[in-house]
Amino acid sequence: DGGITQSPKYLFRKEGQNVTLSCEQNLNHDAMYWYRQDPGQGLRLIYYSQIVNDFQKGDIAEGYSVSREKKESFPLTVTSAQKNPTAFYLCASSIIGTSNEKLFFGSGTQLSVL
Amino acid sequence: AQTVTQSQPEMSVQEAETVTLSCTYDTSESNYYLFWYKQPPSRQMILVIRQEAYKQQNATENRFSVNFQKAAKSFSLKISDSQLGDTAMYFCAQTQGGSEKLVFGKGTKLTVNP
Numbered sequence: 001d002g003g004i005t006q007s008p009k010y011l012f013r014k015e016g017q018n019v020t021l022s023c024e025q026n027l028n029h030d031a032m033y034w035y036r037q038d039p040g041q042g043l044r045l046i047y048y049s050q051i052v053n054d055f056q057k058g059d060i061a062e063g064y065s066v067s068r069e070k071k072e073s074f075p076l077t078v079t080s081a082q083k084n085p086t087a088f089y090l091c092a093s094s095i096i097g098t099s100n101e102k103l104f105f106g107s108g109t110q111l112s113v114l
Numbered sequence: 115a116q117t118v119t120q121s122q123p124e125m126s127v128q129e130a131e132t133v134t135l136s137c138t139y140d141t142s143e144s145n146y147y148l149f150w151y152k153q154p155p156s157r158q159m160i161l162v163i164r165q166e167a168y169k170q171q172n173a174t175e176n177r178f179s180v181n182f183q184k185a186a187k188s189f190s191l192k193i194s195d196s197q198l199g200d201t202a203m204y205f206c207a208q209t210q211g212g213s214e215k216l217v218f219g220k221g222t223k224l225t226v227n228p
Contacts, residue, residue, distance in 0.1 A: 042118075042205060042219055042220040043207075048215060094214045103216060108158075
């Protein structure tokens with residue numbers, strides 16, 4: 001079945017450590033996104049990519065980095081510069097140029113600080 | 115900056131009754147898309163309904179319908195014959211900058227009581 005796979009489901013970060021969240025899709029979608037969800041805050045866009053080897057900052061990109069070396073993969077690295085990384089992270093993908101069809105979401109990664 | 119406002123942090127409804135969730139948005143764009151997403155306790159994001167701004171007809175999906183008032187920038191969700199499985203967080207979202215990026219509201223926690 002086609003879909004988006006996020007791993008791991010739970011992740012713990014030590015202070016000063018970089019951690020990477022995985023996102024893989026087999027939907028052949030061009031665009032991929034990373035959102036952060038905090039309680040009572042809704043979802044906020046971190047980074048997005050519409051084509052391989054290209055990505056743009058979203059509303060809260062500071063302390064995060066991404067890469068898009070393959071169409072299927074869009075990993076997110078939470079760097080030590082992100083001082084409040086505890087949150088639920090959602091990856092999504094979509095087709096471009098089809099009258100804004102819906103986003104397909106992964107099942108998320110809960111990141112916590114030790 | 116575009117904003118999406120959900121003024122009801124929490125709501126409850128009795129099983130089989132009807133409930134309406136409110137959403138207002140702010141945009142200067144002439145064409146955009148509006149969405150309602152459901153997030154049950156599993157935290158998987160599920161698309162409930164989608165509305166294209168240039169279509170005057172309100173979208174309907176089974177028990178879910180919207181009241182889209184473009185001039186008032188209002189996009190409310192009506193759930194008829196509420197079921198226990200409708201218990202979830204509901205997020206209103208709008209496309210941003212003519213792209214597939216979404217701006218989300220902070221959500222409404224809906225509880226359906228037996």
